[in-house]
Amino acid sequence: MATHDFAAQASHAHEAPQGFIRKWVFSLDHKVIGLQYYFLALAAVFVGMFLSLLMRIHLIWPGAALPILGEIKPETYLTLVTMHGTIMVFFVLTTAPQGGFGNYFLPIQIGAPDMAFPVLNMLSFWTTLLGFIVMIAAFFVAGGAPLHGWTGYAPLSALQSAGPGEGLGADLWIISIAIFCIGALMGALNFITTTLDMRAKGMTMMRMPLTVWAWFVTAILGLLAFGVLLSAGILLLMDRNLGTSFFVPLGTINGQLTGHKGGSPLLWQHLFWFFGHPEVYIAILPAMGMCSQLLSVFSRKPIFGYKAMVYAILAIGFLGFMVWGHHMFMSGMSPYTAFAFSVMTMAIGVPSAIKTFNWLGTLMRGKIRFSSPMLFAIGFVSLFVSGGISGPFLAQPVLDIPLHDTYFVPGHFHLIMGVASIFGIFAATYYWFPKMFGRMMNESMARWHFWFSLIGTYAIFMPMHYLGMAGMPRRYSQMTEVAYLHDLIPLQKFITYAAFITIAGQLIFLVNLFWSMFKGPKASDNPWEATTLEWITTTPPPHDNFGGHTPVVHNGPYEYSVPGAPRDYVMQNDPEIKPAH
Amino acid sequence: MASMTTTAAIADAGISRGEDGRPDYGTRLRRARLGLLVALTPILMLFVSFTSAYVVRQGLPTLDPRTNNLIRDWIPVALPRLLLLNTFVLLVSSLSMELARRQLQSQVAHANSSPVAGDTLASKIRMPWLAATLVLGFAFLFGQWTAWQQLAANGFYVATTPSSSFVYLLTGAHAAHLLGGVLALIVAGIASLLHRSLKTRSIVVDVTAWYWHFMAVLWIYIFCLMKFVR
Numbered sequence: 001m002a003t004h005d006f007a008a009q010a011s012h013a014h015e016a017p018q019g020f021i022r023k024w025v026f027s028l029d030h031k032v033i034g035l036q037y038y039f040l041a042l043a044a045v046f047v048g049m050f051l052s053l054l055m056r057i058h059l060i061w062p063g064a065a066l067p068i069l070g071e072i073k074p075e076t077y078l079t080l081v082t083m084h085g086t087i088m089v090f091f092v093l094t095t096a097p098q099g100g101f102g103n104y105f106l107p108i109q110i111g112a113p114d115m116a117f118p119v120l121n122m123l124s125f126w127t128t129l130l131g132f133i134v135m136i137a138a139f140f141v142a143g144g145a146p147l148h149g150w151t152g153y154a155p156l157s158a159l160q161s162a163g164p165g166e167g168l169g170a171d172l173w174i175i176s177i178a179i180f181c182i183g184a185l186m187g188a189l190n191f192i193t194t195t196l197d198m199r200a201k202g203m204t205m206m207r208m209p210l211t212v213w214a215w216f217v218t219a220i221l222g223l224l225a226f227g228v229l230l231s232a233g234i235l236l237l238m239d240r241n242l243g244t245s246f247f248v249p250l251g252t253i254n255g256q257l258t259g260h261k262g263g264s265p266l267l268w269q270h271l272f273w274f275f276g277h278p279e280v281y282i283a284i285l286p287a288m289g290m291c292s293q294l295l296s297v298f299s300r301k302p303i304f305g306y307k308a309m310v311y312a313i314l315a316i317g318f319l320g321f322m323v324w325g326h327h328m329f330m331s332g333m334s335p336y337t338a339f340a341f342s343v344m345t346m347a348i349g350v351p352s353a354i355k356t357f358n359w360l361g362t363l364m365r366g367k368i369r370f371s372s373p374m375l376f377a378i379g380f381v382s383l384f385v386s387g388g389i390s391g392p393f394l395a396q397p398v399l400d401i402p403l404h405d406t407y408f409v410p411g412h413f414h415l416i417m418g419v420a421s422i423f424g425i426f427a428a429t430y431y432w433f434p435k436m437f438g439r440m441m442n443e444s445m446a447r448w449h450f451w452f453s454l455i456g457t458y459a460i461f462m463p464m465h466y467l468g469m470a471g472m473p474r475r476y477s478q479m480t481e482v483a484y485l486h487d488l489i490p491l492q493k494f495i496t497y498a499a500f501i502t503i504a505g506q507l508i509f510l511v512n513l514f515w516s517m518f519k520g521p522k523a524s525d526n527p528w529e530a531t532t533l534e535w536i537t538t539t540p541p542p543h544d545n546f547g548g549h550t551p552v553v554h555n556g557p558y559e560y561s562v563p564g565a566p567r568d569y570v571m572q573n574d575p576e577i578k579p580a581h
Numbered sequence: 582m583a584s585m586t587t588t589a590a591i592a593d594a595g596i597s598r599g600e601d602g603r604p605d606y607g608t609r610l611r612r613a614r615l616g617l618l619v620a621l622t623p624i625l626m627l628f629v630s631f632t633s634a635y636v637v638r639q640g641l642p643t644l645d646p647r648t649n650n651l652i653r654d655w656i657p658v659a660l661p662r663l664l665l666l667n668t669f670v671l672l673v674s675s676l677s678m679e680l681a682r683r684q685l686q687s688q689v690a691h692a693n694s695s696p697v698a699g700d701t702l703a704s705k706i707r708m709p710w711l712a713a714t715l716v717l718g719f720a721f722l723f724g725q726w727t728a729w730q731q732l733a734a735n736g737f738y739v740a741t742t743p744s745s746s747f748v749y750l751l752t753g754a755h756a757a758h759l760l761g762g763v764l765a766l767i768v769a770g771i772a773s774l775l776h777r778s779l780k781t782r783s784i785v786v787d788v789t790a791w792y793w794h795f796m797a798v799l800w801i802y803i804f805c806l807m808k809f810v811r
Contacts, residue, residue: 116612185623193616223619227626235634238750243740246634250644262643262654262743267634274630 016543026126028118029543033125034104035436040129041096041425044087047136049503051084056496060489062478075164077477078147082165083139085150086173089279090180091132093421097286098222099128099187101428102215104436106191108534109209111200111551113544116193120186127183135176138169146170149475151276154247154268155260158239161253171240178233181226188226191219200533202553206310207572209532209557210303213310214289217317221278221285224321229275232268239263266331273324280417281320284384285313287424288355291380293557294427295359297530298374299366300568302558304358312351312358319348329397330404338397345395352388356381367561367568371528372446376427379454380420386458387416390465405475408468411461419457426453426509433516434523438539441520445512452505459498463491531571532557606689606780610787617788621795624758628799631751632806638743639810656742657811661731667724668804671759674717675797681710682790685783692779711766711773711786714793718763725756744811751803759796765789 017023027033057064058072058080065071072080103121107114115121138145146165148157156162157170195216199208208216235246239260247268248260296303303309325333325341359381368374390412393399403409426449433441472479472488479485479492526535533553537546551573559570562577570577604612642651729749732738737745769785 117616185620188623189616189619192619193612197612197615223622224626227623228630230623231627231630231634234750234754238739238746242746244746245740245743246638246746250646257646261646262638262641264637264641267637270637271630271634 026122028114028122030103030107030115030118030121031436031541031545033121034100034102036125037095037099037103037128038101040125040132041092041100044091044095044132045422048084048088048092049506051080051087053499053503055080055084056499058477059479060493060496062480072477074477075147076144078149078475079145079165081475082147082149082173083135083145086177087135088418089150089283090177091128091135093283093417094180094184094222094279095128096425097290097421097428098191098215098218098282099125099184101211101290101425101432102191102218102286103187105432105534106212106215107194107198108537108541108545109212109532110195110198110203111533111546111553112194112198113546113550115190116198117190121190124183124186124190127179127186131176131179131183134172134179138165138172138176141168141172143167143169146173151272152236152268153272154236154239154263154265155249155251155258158236158248158263158268159253159258159260160240161258171237174233174237174240178230178237181230181233184222184226188219188222191215192223195219200550200553203572206307207553207556209289210292210306210309210313211286211289213313214285214292217313218282218285221282221317221320225275225278225282228271232271232275235271236268266328269328269331270324273327274321276327277324278317278320280413281316283417283421284424285316287380287421287427288313288384290424290428290431291359291377291384292355292362293532294373294377294431295362295381296558296560297431297528298369298371298377299362300369300560301362301366302556302560304361304364305354306556306558308354309358312354315351316348316355319344319351323348326395326400329400335397342395342397346392349388349392352384356385356388371430372441372443372450373427373431373528375447375450376423376430379450380423380427382454383415383420383423383457386462387412387414387420391416402471403468405473406468407464407472407474410474411464411468414461414464415457419453419461423453426450429513431528432534433513434527435534435539435541437517437520438523439516439518439520440523440527441516442512445508449505449508449512452502452508456498456502456505460495460502463495467491529567529569531555531559531569533572536571536573606693606784609780610784613784613788614791617791621792624795624799627754628751628803631747631754635747635751635806636810638747654742655744658732658737658742658744658748658807659735660748660807661728661735663724663728663731664804667721667728668800670717670724671721671797671800674714674721675794677710677717678714678790678793681714682787684710685779685786689780689783711769715763715766715770718759718766718793722756722759722763725752728752748807751807755796755800755803758799762789762793762796765792 017027017029023029024032027036054066054069054072055077057066058077063071103115144165146152146157146169147163148166148170152174156166157174160167160170195208195212199205235244238244239246239248243259245260245263247265248258248263249265250261251258292303292309322344323341325337326345329338329341363378390408394403394409394412430441430446433439467488468474470488472485476482480489523539525537525539528535533551534541536551553572554576555570555572555574557572559565559572559577561568562570565577639655643654644650645652729752732745732748737748739746739749765785766789769782769789772782772785
């Protein structure tokens, strides 16, 4: 029987609130804030998914009159592209893995009673929610939402008269992103301070679960990247509303001089992608941490190469800031610059491959339990490899030039950044649901959901690579009238049908989530027999996580199948295990 | 089961627990300072980003629509001499801020050695340095506002020339951040009026002081950028 000792440490800075408003709305509890982030992302993902469905419908039936919405015009299609991308990147892929699960489990996994600054934590959620409301408001103002894409390239995004939606809608879009940046920065500040300063006794950096490492490095990336996006947003707002010319060169719209001159659209691209590329890792790193965690738990083996995994996360984060130029190979940059960006980009393949091989090494000869979280973790590895393998293609300027602005690129980034991250979110949901809600999710519904999602996403995004290689340009709202694209339309139809089925599959998840929340069988404190600290506390955890005490950590996070141990896992707060020699 | 024993109550000696159940003063101060250090990073990145835009924009030629020639439209702004005075005011405010910080720190140290005497000492001294910093902070902001008026009077508006756009942008962004420091000082003042604990006030003032010094250094950097990279 393991004995447990606790540091006689102070625990919580605030008492458990009693009223509904303080407990569930303006809560200071990182767990409630995590759930708030999670449900915000859940709402956002359905908005984003609905927009993508409209796009898919328009692509293959361009003249179709939809109920309520009517016919989708070409400019509306661009609006859908813009808002789908923006909502998914910011309010889903950045919000759920980091704001949702990070907030909920980072403090528990390091043995802390809460985040370092609970009030700031609450503010960061409400700021993010405000950003989402402002973003959605862009749909309903005169002219509608902007059509400049999630990358907001100037001068299209910088001129009020550049198109429908570029008036108030575009201003709201920029303001929403600026608000989001501030919320994300407050969150990152909390994550970093908490990780550095609030670890329980014995929880050295090299005993932190890889999920914590991933959230920590993600927070650092956010800290460095969001300030730059904020600066770009401020300059863009000034160009739009104060007549400055940071991004707008001399030019005319409908024969009229715009009044701007001398600005550089490329300056926007540099500032945007300096943020935009690290943002990709902000979306994927937490999923990587999640995957590492689950492969170890469900293979009943220590993670293969823990230190290598940590250094790989750090290397990916570091290199992520050196490669933004690979989004701009078409901008006329010097071939030498392009070469440098290309080499740096392909260098990211090295730590990525280290991670992939370590995941496979973890699976090798494991006593694998194919529970639903594990299925999604394996699905993540699959998508990460499939999406990642096209990265080195696009990283080379000579290949990027023909492939740029074709469907190859959406195929690539949806697999690796979009769906892979989403699989990380699903894996995390199935894995931590028992801890968060005290009940188990329905396993057979989860399996149906997994197969719908895995086969569905491959059916949607794999053909896009072929469309791209065949030369089909992205962002075009209509291709039915273009002769050379005619033979590709059946493939587009296939993608739309696959999207219908995949989205229908997501309803299984939704039903399972809410049904299990109230009707699922009661969960034990440690249903997966995992070792990290969230599993030593009650289900769901008390307000201060460990019931007034701070655990003391003696072991690493992945002690499975330890020779000589009484059972096949050793909790992090169990007495220290001695090497068996 | 491991999960069951964890809820077993073990007496909490409360070694590092301060008043009202919070972590002790040293922990809170360290955590607040670390948080501030982290928070300064994105502010630094914001101004690094502005600087890179500044340098890039300065080197760009533009097309003159009348002559179809490439020309430079970067006209250096004659910075108002008032900015020198403002710089001086900000540096003095940084000094008084530091004195305020040290004063509160010593009060806390005093209170720790003899709690009763410390409390009376705290109530006796009405923090003149903090008030002085607040006044100087407002004076700086007012000075910057006046400098804007002078710029406009000389014909340099936000959109007149790219260099004037940057002057307004950099001074405006800096002023907005300094205003955050001023608000923190007001919070510290209100905390004092509400007789909040000396330690809480001391922590607020401590991190505000470091923030304030950062703003002073940042201002000198911005001023040099506008003055010498033109």
